[in-house]
Amino acid sequence: xxxxxxxxxxxxxxxxxxxxxxxxxxxxxxxxxxxxxxxxxxxxxxxxxxxxxxxxxxxxxxxxxxxxxxxxxxxxxxxxxxxxxxxxxxxxxxxxxxxxxxxxxxxxxxxxxxxxxxxxxxxxxxxxxxxxxxxxxxxxxxxxxxxxxxxxxxxxxxxxxxxxxxxxxxxxxxxxxxxxxxxxxxxxxxxxxxxxxxxxxxxxxxxxxxxxxxxxxxxxxxxxxxxxxxxxxxxxxxxxxxxxxxxxxxxxxxxxxxxxxxxxxxxxxxxxxxxxxxxxxxxxxxxxxxxxxxxxxxxxxxxxxxxxxxxxxxxxxxxxxxxxxx
Amino acid sequence: xxxxxxxxxxxxxxxxxxxxxxxxxxxxxxxxxxxxxxxxxxxxxxxxxxxxxxxxxxxxxxxxxxxxxxxxxxxxxxxxxxxxxxxxxxxxxxxxxxxxxxxxxxxxxxxxxxxxxxxxxxxxxxxxxxxxxxxxxxxxxxxxxxxxxxxxxxxxxxxxxxxxxxxxxxxxxxxxxxxxxxxxxxxxxxxxxxxxxxxxxxxxxxxxxxxxxxxxxxx
Amino acid sequence: xxxxxxxxxxxxxxxxxxxxxxxxxxxxxxxxxxxxxxxxxxxxxxxxxxxxxxxxxxxxxxxxxxxxxxxxxxxxxxxxxxxxxxxxxxxxxxxxxxxxxxxxxxxxxxxxxxxxxxxxxxxxxxxxxxxxxxxxxxxxxxxxxxxxxxxxxxxxxxxxxxxxxxxxxxxxxxxxxxxxxxxxxxxxxxxxxxxxxxxxxxxxxxxxxxxxxxxxxxxxxxxxxxxxxxxxxxxxxxxxxxxxxxxxxxxxxxxxxxxxxxxxxxxxxxxxxxxxxxxxxxxxxxxxxxxxxxxxxxxxxxxxxxxxxxxxxxxxxxxxxxxxxxxxxxxxxxxxxxxxxxxxxxxxxxxxxxxxxxxxxxxxxxxxxxxxxxxxxxxxxxxxxxxxxxxxxxxxxxxxxxxxxxxxxxxxxxxxxxxxxxxxxxxxxxxxxxxxx
Numbered sequence: 001x002x003x004x005x006x007x008x009x010x011x012x013x014x015x016x017x018x019x020x021x022x023x024x025x026x027x028x029x030x031x032x033x034x035x036x037x038x039x040x041x042x043x044x045x046x047x048x049x050x051x052x053x054x055x056x057x058x059x060x061x062x063x064x065x066x067x068x069x070x071x072x073x074x075x076x077x078x079x080x081x082x083x084x085x086x087x088x089x090x091x092x093x094x095x096x097x098x099x100x101x102x103x104x105x106x107x108x109x110x111x112x113x114x115x116x117x118x119x120x121x122x123x124x125x126x127x128x129x130x131x132x133x134x135x136x137x138x139x140x141x142x143x144x145x146x147x148x149x150x151x152x153x154x155x156x157x158x159x160x161x162x163x164x165x166x167x168x169x170x171x172x173x174x175x176x177x178x179x180x181x182x183x184x185x186x187x188x189x190x191x192x193x194x195x196x197x198x199x200x201x202x203x204x205x206x207x208x209x210x211x212x213x214x215x216x217x218x219x220x221x222x223x224x225x226x227x228x229x230x231x232x233x234x235x236x237x238x239x240x241x242x243x244x245x246x247x248x249x250x251x252x253x254x255x256x257x258x259x260x261x262x263x264x265x266x267x268x269x270x271x272x273x274x275x276x277x278x279x280x281x282x283x284x285x286x287x288x289x290x291x292x293x294x295x296x297x298x299x300x301x302x303x304x305x306x307x308x309x310x311x312x313x314x315x316x317x318x319x320x321x322x323x324x325x326x
Numbered sequence: 327x328x329x330x331x332x333x334x335x336x337x338x339x340x341x342x343x344x345x346x347x348x349x350x351x352x353x354x355x356x357x358x359x360x361x362x363x364x365x366x367x368x369x370x371x372x373x374x375x376x377x378x379x380x381x382x383x384x385x386x387x388x389x390x391x392x393x394x395x396x397x398x399x400x401x402x403x404x405x406x407x408x409x410x411x412x413x414x415x416x417x418x419x420x421x422x423x424x425x426x427x428x429x430x431x432x433x434x435x436x437x438x439x440x441x442x443x444x445x446x447x448x449x450x451x452x453x454x455x456x457x458x459x460x461x462x463x464x465x466x467x468x469x470x471x472x473x474x475x476x477x478x479x480x481x482x483x484x485x486x487x488x489x490x491x492x493x494x495x496x497x498x499x500x501x502x503x504x505x506x507x508x509x510x511x512x513x514x515x516x517x518x519x520x521x522x523x524x525x526x527x528x529x530x531x532x533x534x535x536x537x538x539x540x541x542x543x544x545x
Numbered sequence: 546x547x548x549x550x551x552x553x554x555x556x557x558x559x560x561x562x563x564x565x566x567x568x569x570x571x572x573x574x575x576x577x578x579x580x581x582x583x584x585x586x587x588x589x590x591x592x593x594x595x596x597x598x599x600x601x602x603x604x605x606x607x608x609x610x611x612x613x614x615x616x617x618x619x620x621x622x623x624x625x626x627x628x629x630x631x632x633x634x635x636x637x638x639x640x641x642x643x644x645x646x647x648x649x650x651x652x653x654x655x656x657x658x659x660x661x662x663x664x665x666x667x668x669x670x671x672x673x674x675x676x677x678x679x680x681x682x683x684x685x686x687x688x689x690x691x692x693x694x695x696x697x698x699x700x701x702x703x704x705x706x707x708x709x710x711x712x713x714x715x716x717x718x719x720x721x722x723x724x725x726x727x728x729x730x731x732x733x734x735x736x737x738x739x740x741x742x743x744x745x746x747x748x749x750x751x752x753x754x755x756x757x758x759x760x761x762x763x764x765x766x767x768x769x770x771x772x773x774x775x776x777x778x779x780x781x782x783x784x785x786x787x788x789x790x791x792x793x794x795x796x797x798x799x800x801x802x803x804x805x806x807x808x809x810x811x812x813x814x815x816x817x818x819x820x821x822x823x824x825x826x827x828x829x830x831x832x833x834x835x836x837x838x839x840x841x842x843x844x845x846x847x848x849x850x851x852x853x854x855x856x857x858x859x860x861x862x863x864x865x866x867x868x869x870x871x872x873x874x875x876x877x878x879x880x881x882x883x884x885x886x887x888x889x890x891x892x893x894x895x896x897x898x899x900x901x902x903x904x905x906x907x908x909x910x911x912x913x914x915x916x917x918x919x920x921x922x923x924x925x926x927x928x929x930x931x932x933x934x935x936x937x938x939x940x941x942x943x944x945x946x947x948x949x950x951x952x953x954x955x956x957x958x959x960x961x962x963x964x965x966x967x968x969x970x971x972x973x974x975x976x977x978x979x980x981x982x
Contacts, residue, residue: 009745018416025401025417034454039404067404087863108865109736109747110817117816118861131865133747176747200752201744304404309414 002314004116004125005302008136008177013157013184015314020144021154022301023294029066030297040069043307045101046094049128050076050087053105055268056128059292060103060137063299069307072097087111091120099123101307109133124306132171138267139177141298143185145291146222149263159186164216166192166248167226167275168237170199174267175226179207190216194248196237197228213248217257224265225250225275245274252279263287337494337509341483346466346497346504349482350379353464354386356480361431364390366459368427369397372436372448373418378499379466380435396423400434400455405447422455432458433479437495439465442476467506469493551575551586552966557596557927559917561893564593569923572966576919591927594960597897599631599924601904601913603694603723603801604777604849605874607633607664609652611640615945616854618655621874622662624852624943626969628874629926629959630662632905632913633852637669638699644669644680646688653690661969665910668692670711670722674700679711686718693909696723698777699824701759703729708763712772719909721799723775724763726784727825731755736864738811738826746814748864751826753781760784764791764798773797775907778851780806780825782835789844799907801849802836804880805871809833809949819860819867820949823853840899841890847904850877854945872943876936878928879955886930887956893930912965923966932958942975 002010011019029035045064047057057073064071074094087106094102101124104112109131116125129135143158150161163182169175169191182189189207191198202209210216217223228248230241238244245251250264258264264276264286272278280286305313341349358364364387371380377399384397401418409415434448445463452461464480469487487493487508494507550571556564559577566581567574602625608616616624618635625633635652637643643652649666656664668685672678674697685692695715702708702724711722732755737743739750760776764787767774776788779800791798805823810830813821821827839845853870860867873880881900885891891899905914915921935954938946962970969976 022417025420028420032455036454037404038450039409086858086861087866088861106863108863111863111865113817114863131747132749173747176745199744200739200750201741204741204744304417305414307414308404308409309412310410311413313414313416 003306003312004112004127005136005306005314006113006116006125006127007134008139008181008184009134011136011181011184011314013186016140016143016181016184017155017157018313019140019298019301019305020147022305023140023144023297024154026300026304027294027297035066036068037066038068039304039308040064040067043069043100044072044098045069045103045303045307046072046074046097046099047128048074048090048094048102048104050104050106050111051129053129055292056105059295060126060128060299062296063303066296067300067303069101069303072099087115088118088120091115091118095121095123101126101303103128105129107131124312126302126306129173131173132176133173134177135173136177136181137295137299137302138174139181140302141291141295142174142178142224142265142267143181144294144298145265145287146187146263148294149287150221150261157185158182161187161221162190162219163187163222163224164190164192164220165224165226166213166250168197168228168232169193169202169226170197171229171232172226178224179205183207190220192216192248194238194244197232214254214257217254218259220258220262222263222265223250223258224267226267227269227271228275230271230274241274249275249277250280251277252283255280255283255285265291267291337492337507339505340485340508341467341506343504346482346506349466350382351386353480353482354383354390357383357387357433357462357464358390360462360479364395365393366430367395368423368430368432368458369395370400370422370427370432370434370448370452371397372434372444373399373401374500375495375497376434376436378497379437379464383433383435383464396425398423400448400451402444402447402451405450407443407447420451427452427456427458429457429459431460431462433462433464435464437466437497438493439463439468439476439478439481440471442472442474445476446474466495467493551583552963552968553581553583553586553588554596554927555588555590556593557591558593558893559596560897561595567596567917569925569963569966572923574917574919574921574923574925577917589927589961592929595893595928595930596917597629597893597926597928598901598915598917599913599926599962599964600629600878600900601908601910602630602633602850602852602874602877603775603847603904603908604698604803605633605635605852606638606854606870607635607652608639608854609655610648615856616943618652618664619659619661620942620944621852621854622656622659622664623975624872624874624941625662626962626964626975627942627959627973628850628876629878629928629962630874631924631926631962631964632663632665632910633874634694634908635664635666636698637667637696638674642669642673643667644672644674646681646684646690649685649690649692650688660964660967661975662964663913665694665908666690666692667694667696667698667723670695670697670702671707676700676702676704676707679707679714682711682714682720683718686720693720694723694775694907695720696725696777698723698725701725701727701729703759705762705766709766709770712767712774713770716770716772721773721775721907721909723777724759725777726756726759726763728755728759731758735826736822737814738828740811740829742811742814746817748814753783753828753832756781756825757783757787760787764788764796767798768794768796773799776800778803778806778825778849779836779839779845780828780832782832785835785839785844789839792844799846799903800844801847801904802840802845803851804848804873804877804884805949806836807833807840807848807884808880813949817864819862819864820871820947820951822864822867822869823871824869837884837888837890840885841895846907847899848877848881849904850874852943853947854943855947856945860947870947872941872945872948875941875943876948876950876955878926878959879936879957880950882930882957883955923963925961925963926959927961929958929960930956932956934958
């Protein structure tokens, strides 16, 4: 039984389309004078953030509140966690408080998986980003944005759409989740990065890999630019910011070579001048702001489908890869 | 096994296609009469089959009054009081006509009125959308067994039933043909998990326990 | 405790051979033959169990002094005895580090007092395992602990000059440097084997080349200075190739493999269960197969447990926060039977070679790793090889339970262990040993 959203790889195509369709309904409610729905009244959702991420936390908080859930924000900073309390003890505390759902952001890959499978808590776990592993709701909101812009049809997937993801793939949980989800939805994904920022083993992923942005741009329906941290330069992942921007950044000239209806995406926060120029970031083809708005709808959909009934609506696949091997 | 139980309890037609056509025409006339012209009427169907009935009623009203009647759909899933009794359900469309519902006479349209819980949820949902001048309810079949103080303003057919019986509304848009069937719930089929094939059985939409889940909304 | 002067084993299959009777008397194997009689001897009906020389572990973390919450010399040597070991080499990464004669003598003396298993301390190569200044290797060698193996295990002696000096220096007393081969810059923050699984899991990769490049450098260094080098816990197919090449040159290189690297792969990490977090990391199926083959053909000299106990809280947490290591003493022989004997890669005589003779020879350990024949020290282990059972850490003698095999069915069970003729394990249960509390 899938009670958690840990990895985009756990979602079947039907699951993913159901979440996108549900998010469309949620988006409709967002246009109304009264945005609140009574659906999760009496449910308690804890935002357990071991890493600072105000944007993501606010998005989950808004989603939970629109569904009338009680929201408890638990930030590791200034809490007992920074005094050495373990994830386990924190989890046991949340369990004692009766958390129905735990939204967790953690610096360690696998921490949400551990929380979900260790038996420490009984509620649903939603991964809000773990280390360099996954960020499934980000991928869902990206897919939602793409479906609206490129397909415009509910019930549909992203079959045949050509999506290019550019940047620091190695350290990107957004990229991992997107590769899984977009390929599940039938899109053709191409990763573009300097070889230093691609993981060893990437050739086993369901996507193409290129080192040449210009070669891929003209064949892309959507180009997703990932944030590249300047610190990576010091670890010799690339020589200089200037060289990175020249080879892998998106500027107006490159954007002009993209197909007419192609969009530019960015999960934010943007490094203007690094992976994306201001001209591109502010162009109507850039969906960065839209992605943020869509994030609330997607997170409402996920919370509703996981917590809106006695059991989740997502597929019951007992052989999910999140299960232990033995 | 399923076939046997179906044979043991054959569903009996209580309304045929011409009957449905006739009662919808009558309800349309009643609406015009009670609303004194239907100028400010907005029809909101409750998915799935309530929406098709609302569209048919809107067409009739247009025939009668000569002007277009706003028609939309109102999904009540998020407002149900039994969400925790079953798995999370896929949502259906909510589509409110462009001019909204404020100050209008909203006629809610559903296929079967049973416990009244669906309509309670619909009133809550409507309250979050706007403030109609008045709200009325039109149903194709009223099968009784109310659990809340709710009644219909327009009823296609009053159908006294026992709780063991099932009322199945079939509409061309969803099921390929029109008809209302009265059957008996077999204990086995009551325990069945419903799949997409079961969408023919609508009497329970919102009103009773058996759950539907995992089925993407049609349209 | 009373010592058993005479013990007669009936029908024991020495190194898996035909059933024979073995008479143990006064700490040595007195007689081997059919239908032996000894009126005053305690008789053990072996039922055709396999009799092996007491196992010798080149790589054990006993944690004392400093981390007695995870293991002590007492609990660790009890675990060793239950696993069929009669001698273990205690690694130097304790608190304080075993980098002086004082610390190694303390560990050695504790082992001697408890009497479950001989403890031969490993001395640190560098002061505080810092990799900067050579520890007093000669003093440790000359101490009562008779240190012959030196290792900064847990850390790599990554400075090529320090490694060269250590290799040269130990030549004076026939010591050996056991290298934990891990290039530190290539593995900063590393969490698991770098490959397909790490890419998916988003865990920082630990490339095989980080191990192989150090091994390549060190076999060349050992050849250059004419010393011998021992490679700890070899874990990759590439490492096997390098060692095979070095041996083909006639260089004095030996290597060990852990039981877990003979069985487990990085696919298990998909569970994010830190019980699979270990250094070096679990590798791929291809690596496992190469390691088995190398142990079979002798490229890898021996099996060493890298028994690494950790308290529960260091494993009952998220992957990134968890400690690296697995306990292994009490499951090693079963894993070797499962992976090497039941697969036909080794017979029991070869198991004795890889788990007793060769590790004793590498550690220059006298009185262990001897043939089972009259006149030899009665360091023996009796194994019920037909047994099949699930691993249950609740029954461990070790203070820690961080085994990756919990609930897994493994073959073989040590029923008896004798240390110089005195039983330390009887019917799979520990018996009080001399000096034991």
